[in-house]
Amino acid sequence: MQNFQDKVVVITGAGSGIGRELARQFANEGARLALNDWNQxxxxxxxxxLPKAAQGYMKAFDVGNREAVENFASSAREALGRIDVVxxxxxxxxxxxxxxxxxxxxxxxxxxxxxxxVIYGSLAFLPHxxxxxxxxxxxxxxxxxxxxxxxxxxxxxxxxxxxxxTETLRIEMRGTGLQVVCVHPGGIKTNIARNAMVNNETAHExxxxxxxKMAKTTAPQAAEIIISGIKRGKNRITIGSDARFIxxxxxxxxxxxxxxxxxxxxxxxxLKKR
Numbered sequence: 623m624q625n626f627q628d629k630v631v632v633i634t635g636a637g638s639g640i641g642r643e644l645a646r647q648f649a650n651e652g653a654r655l656a657l658n659d660w661n662q663x664x665x666x667x668x669x670x671x672l673p674k675a676a677q678g679y680m681k682a683f684d685v686g687n688r689e690a691v692e693n694f695a696s697s698a699r700e701a702l703g704r705i706d707v708v709x710x711x712x713x714x715x716x717x718x719x720x721x722x723x724x725x726x727x728x729x730x731x732x733x734x735x736x737x738x739x740v741i742y743g744s745l746a747f748l749p750h751x752x753x754x755x756x757x758x759x760x761x762x763x764x765x766x767x768x769x770x771x772x773x774x775x776x777x778x779x780x781x782x783x784x785x786x787x788t789e790t791l792r793i794e795m796r797g798t799g800l801q802v803v804c805v806h807p808g809g810i811k812t813n814i815a816r817n818a819m820v821n822n823e824t825a826h827e828x829x830x831x832x833x834x835k836m837a838k839t840t841a842p843q844a845a846e847i848i849i850s851g852i853k854r855g856k857n858r859i860t861i862g863s864d865a866r867f868i869x870x871x872x873x874x875x876x877x878x879x880x881x882x883x884x885x886x887x888x889x890x891x892x893l894k895k896r
Contacts, residue, residue, distance in 0.1 A: 624853060627652035630678060630702045634685050634743060635712030637664025640762070640807065643845035644709060649676035651849070656698040656705075658712065660684045678702045685712045685739030695746035705750040707852070709760040710743040713780075718773035729776045736780035741787060755799030758852055761788040762805045765865045769872040792857055803857050805848055808865030809838050838862050 631648045635641040637659030645655055649672045659665035662682040669680050679701045683690040699705055713736045716728060740761050751757030766774060767781035785804055792802035839862040851859040860866050 625651065626707070626849075629653045629706040630656065630698075630704050631707040631709070632656040632658075632698060632705060632747065633709045633711055634658040634739070635660075636668055637661050640841050640844045640848070641709075641711045642668050643841040644711065644848065645672065645676075647842075647845050647849055648707075649673060653707075654678040654702060656680065656694075656702060658683065658685065658694060660712070684735070685710075685743060686734035688738070688742050691739070691742040692746045695743075695750065699750045704753065705747055705757070706754075707758045707760065708743065708747040708751060709762070709848075710740040711760075711762045712739055713762065713764075715774070715777050720773055721775045724775060729779065732776040733780050733783070736777070737783040737787075740784050744787070744791065751800055752798065756801075757799070758801040758803065759791070760803040760805060760848065760852065762807065763788070765806055765808050765860075765868045767804075768806055768865075768869055801852070801855065801857065803852060803859060805851075805859045805861065806865050806869065807839070807844055808860070808862030808868065838864050 626648055629652075631653040633641050633644050633648070633655065636645045636655075636657040638661075641659070642664075645657055645668050648655060653676065655672065655676050656679040657665060657669060658681055659668075660682065665680055665682050669677060679698045681690075681694050681697070683694065685691055695705075714732060716732060719728065744759060744761065747759070751759055761784050763784040764777070764781040766778045767783075767785040770778050785806075788802060788804040792804070795802050844861045847861050848859060860869050
């Protein structure tokens with residue numbers, strides 16, 4: 623897929639962060655867009671910013687709702703006539719919480735959006751993507767789909783799940799013409815930490831401060847890397863020097879990286895025992 627002129631691109635979580643920048647950049651590439659976000663105001667804001675030629679279809683809903691995702695897929699296909707690219711980008715996180723202090727509900731909330739949202743979106747759009755032989759499905763995982771991270775068990779479970787699902791599907795789709803891509807962003811300067819699910823405001827502020835210090839890549843840069851990777855036919859995209867380092871170290875020195883993370887986990891103020 624060399625260019626996106628007149629291609630139909632679906633993006634979930636398009637109201638902020640990487641999703642919003644993807645919408646802007648795909649519009650500049652000449653694509654027609656089908657956009658989703660859970661927040662109607664945020665979705666409308668990016669929609670109204672786009673040129674008329676890029677405005678294809680939009681709908682605000684929670685991607686953790688299977689029926690809503692399936693309706694979105696069928697409605698977008700009907701409205702726009704075809705689907706060329708689907709980017710399952712929507713995701714949420716929570717404040718850092720040691721696993722022993724976590725609750726089952728934490729996993730249920732995170733997995734419903736981050737993992738089930740990706741599965742729902744992939745399965746709902748696959749028939750439309752396979753109507754032609756040059757479709758592309760992009761699922762956004764994380765560096766925490768490459769390594770475990772203390773205090774982020776629900777998020778890691780969801781992102782490892784996205785990775786496993788996407789890599790399995792990619793193997794199955796080889797030879798069909800469908801490009802299946804798994805994206806692993808490192809620290810991206812977005813509001814995902816600020817919008818995290820929280821139950822302790824003080825701990826949340828520490829989490830946001832820590833995240834902001836660690837974030838190395840801007841959302842526009844991340845979107846540009848994703849689009850470039852799709853054009854070049856890549857099936858695995860890491861974003862940021864931190865993501866590339868984590869990818870290498872987790873494969874080459876798994877025990878060493880765990881010891882380093884353990885020291886940080888034990889010393890971080892926001893992980894003190896309650």
